[in-house]
Amino acid sequence: MVTHPLALQPGMSVGPWRILAQLGSGSFGIVFQVEHEGRLHALKFALRSPGSEDLDHTDARSMKELACLLQAAHPNVVRVWAHGRWPDARTGHHYVVMDFVEGTTLADWVKQARPSARRVARLFSRLARTLGELHARDVFHRDLKPSNILVRAVDEEPILVDFGSADHAEAPPLTESALPPGTPHYRTPEALRFHREHHARPDARYPFRATDDLYALGVTLYEVLAGVPAFSPSLPRELLVEHIEERLPPLPSSLNPRIPAPLEAIVLRLLQKRARDRFPHGEALHSAFEDALRAADPEWDVPLFSPEPTKEPASSTRRTPSDISSRALHVGPLAPPASAQARRPAPASHLSASPASSPPRSRRLASWHLLGAAVLLGLLAVLSPYEALQARATPPPAIASLQVKGVTEAQPPIPTSGMEGEALEEETVMNPMTPGTPKWKRSLPTCLAGLAAATSLHCASTPPPYATPMAEQPRRDQPCSPVALSSMKTALREYGEPAELPLVGTVQLDYLQDFVHGDSLEGGLRTGVITSITRDDRAFPSNTLLHGWVWVDGDEAEIQWHEASIPGRGDIPGSRISICARVGNLKRRKVLHSEESTPKKPVWVRTDHYVLVERW
Incomplete structure (x- = not known):
């Protein structure tokens, strides 16, 4: 009977997940491509580090990775679908089931x-x-x-x-x-x-x-x-x-x-x-x-x-x-x-x-040999302790920020490698956080999911404390940029919607709160970035992601969105465009409050209206 992840072979199963292939392995984990009910996923097992017999530490690393993935829920972060233990549901090796991304590494x-x-x-x-x-x-x-x-x-x-x-x-x-x-x-x-x-x-x-x-x-x-x-x-x-x-x-x-x-x-x-x-x-x-x-x-x-690679010119300088x-x-x-x-x-x-004169741009074409095999799907971390290192730091020279047109020269060859390879400063660099946010409000979302592998894990996330505001105040009575106006109207026409603005639609303010019960926004709002999702077709198509900024002043909140990720439909591909949109309707600019809201403890609705505008 197979009891260790390294012994698993294609055709075997981990709960309901049928193994199709091994995608990669390293000192701390192994990843398989698996299938369940016709859908492909990636299943990752945590393994003990080399020479370690501490299973508790291995479990702690795996659970920490799971917690980070849940807290990092985002369209550009691999999604978690389930987790569990194998072969025993209580004492077995911990695994996490994630999206199988059809694509390649950046390299x-x-x-x-x-x-x-x-x-x-x-x-x-x-x-x-x-x-x-x-x-x-x-x-x-x-x-x-x-x-x-x-x-x-x-x-x-x-x-x-x-x-x-x-x-x-x-x-x-x-x-x-x-x-x-x-x-x-x-x-x-x-x-x-x-x-x-x-x-x-x-x-x-x-x-x-x-x-x-x-x-x-x-x-x-x-x-x-x-x-x-x-x-x-x-x-x-x-x-x-x-x-x-x-x-x-x-x-x-x-x-x-x-x-x-x-x-x-x-x-x-x-x-x-x-x-x-x-x-x-x-x-x-x-x-x-x-x-x-x-x-x-x-x-x-x-x-x-x-x-095609070309030979490096002998006279080039770096x-x-x-x-x-x-x-x-x-x-x-x-x-x-x-x-x-x-x-x-x-x-x-x-x-x-400051500008000065110098010879024209020179070029040096890179020619590198393959340093190692690419890490498949990039899902495994092969980590090692970092040893004591001795060096001294000196201040770097200032770097110029150039705003010039590119120089037309012959194209260099595509490289064959180099992509696969790897005391505090005197100043304080703060993580962009809203000051004074209580620690409990930054807690990980509570996730209730069956440990059985067949159960998909969905998690209602508490909205994060967002970064420092883009501007001190929302835009008022400013024209929408020509680029945003054109992109909005083009997108609306492609989907058969009227292109005359303003248009009002329905939006879920925090796109992560699909599975939250009730009409109130859990965790409240804080000044900073926000990603929302449309819930009807009256303006943009349903399930369009809106990217923007929220300003909170006491018990009042205002949101403006400046980009939209529109899903594909039929022959129309998905797109990300510049937009001008704000919360509310033609007369209202503030987020609606829930019935239980008070001035000292504001509670906002989870779903509100948004309006596409020509002027802020």
């Missing part, structure tokens, strides 16, 4: 799809917004890298997977070393500095922050654009740490001249050595991507890599970010128009440089 997507800069920027803009929403709930991935990001084949939506290293505010501490689990060459300079200065203290624990996840996202974006890692994982560990703490990687455009300058400026800011010089949170990064996309010219639509100030280009800060700045917090700092 393979770059190789196969040969995306343009526009497609890459759109994908990373989604990731930035997703991370912003997760961080607002105090959920941190802590192991972002190309193998942990899947690109769904049907719509090129990025899906975050493998939360085996993740953490959330209410999770019990499991880390027994100064640094949390992670991949070395995606760690921040401040994390490595903390380890160097505090590794001898058994009670020292690095306080992981939103800027750590965003830095790892920046390293990932560098790899996607340049085709090689920002910091080579093949370096000796001590040298790798020195490079991360002290050295800036080569300019991405020196390795791939097809990278637009505004996109390069975003990467360089993400990789700044000091946390306060980077984007403070995901919403600010998302806004930077969207501003760059709005100003993008046709060169953004050219594939970043050619299908530039560093310090060379940027001597280029004969118009240089200015990477900042959106004033109207856009009003929609999001100001960045921690503005980067600038």
